[in-house]
Amino acid sequence: MTTIFIVGAVLAGLALGSFANVLIYRVPQGLSIVRPPSACPRCGHEIRARHNVPVLGWIWLKGRCADCSAPISPRYPLVEFAMGATFGIVTWLTGPGANTVVLLTLVFYGLVLAAIDLETRRLPNPLTAAFAITLAVVVLATAVATGDWSDALRSVIGAVALGLLYGIAFVAYPKGMGFGDVKLAPSLGAVLGFLGWPQLIVGAFAAFIWGAVAGVIAMRRARKSRGVAIPFGPWMVVGALTGVVVGVPVATWYLDVVLVQ
Numbered sequence: 001m002t003t004i005f006i007v008g009a010v011l012a013g014l015a016l017g018s019f020a021n022v023l024i025y026r027v028p029q030g031l032s033i034v035r036p037p038s039a040c041p042r043c044g045h046e047i048r049a050r051h052n053v054p055v056l057g058w059i060w061l062k063g064r065c066a067d068c069s070a071p072i073s074p075r076y077p078l079v080e081f082a083m084g085a086t087f088g089i090v091t092w093l094t095g096p097g098a099n100t101v102v103l104l105t106l107v108f109y110g111l112v113l114a115a116i117d118l119e120t121r122r123l124p125n126p127l128t129a130a131f132a133i134t135l136a137v138v139v140l141a142t143a144v145a146t147g148d149w150s151d152a153l154r155s156v157i158g159a160v161a162l163g164l165l166y167g168i169a170f171v172a173y174p175k176g177m178g179f180g181d182v183k184l185a186p187s188l189g190a191v192l193g194f195l196g197w198p199q200l201i202v203g204a205f206a207a208f209i210w211g212a213v214a215g216v217i218a219m220r221r222a223r224k225s226r227g228v229a230i231p232f233g234p235w236m237v238v239g240a241l242t243g244v245v246v247g248v249p250v251a252t253w254y255l256d257v258v259l260v261q
């Protein structure tokens with residue numbers, strides 16, 4: 001992997017991180033994502049181009065508006081940094097190819113949706129729909145370009161499987177998750193299925209394990225034994241990333257060590 005390619009991925013990640021901040025702030029409020037230009041929510045002054053540089057702009061301004069000194073949330077540079085760093089790492093590890101594009105799609109929408117869910121407890125329809133459409137285009141284009149439909153077929157099976165799993169869980173236990181989670185599930189299944197069966201199976205289970213751990217921690221902190229609602233979307237995304245990273249090793253370990261006993 002050439003350095004220039006990784007540097008390009010980091011820069012693209014930083015720029016998309018900046019756009020992700022716009023989505024995180026505006027989509028839940030139903031605002032346009034193209035206009036007006038970004039402005040300070042307190043004094044209304046437009047953000048100058050040189051202060052809009054990802055991460056560096058926030059550091060330069062020491063986290064305050066240049067006009068009225070209102071504090072700017074550290075979420076902005078954090079989202080930009082996380083997006084830039086993850087784009088670089090994914091590209092470095094997987095190289096150019098369809099898997100990289102699918103993974104970067106997961107990283108972008110996953111980070112945006114997790115941040116919105118944490119803040120508003122919602123997964124807005126326009127974003128879960130855009131995630132699904134982007135994946136459908138990438139998966140279809142890859143299959144047409146390579147003439148190999150096996151990844152696309154696994155991707156569709158993954159989408160249907162996780163859609164059904166979450167749909168059934170929602171019907172059986174509506175308090176446990178929101179319908180937004182059901183709409184996010186097929187996209188995560190499509191990503192994991194595209195990568196492979198081990199990633200799909202481990203990623204699907206990992207979401208519930210992370211969610212259960214987060215639920216227990218939330219109940220302990222609230223000193224309650226039940227009834228503490230946590231947003232589940234972020235744990236679905238973390239679970240999918242877990243499947244991406246450890247899916248193959250965990251599946252190999254399971255088949256070799258557990259089943260062969």
Ligand SMILES: [Zn+2]
Pocket residue numbers: 040041042043044045065066067068069070
């Ligand atoms: Zn201001």
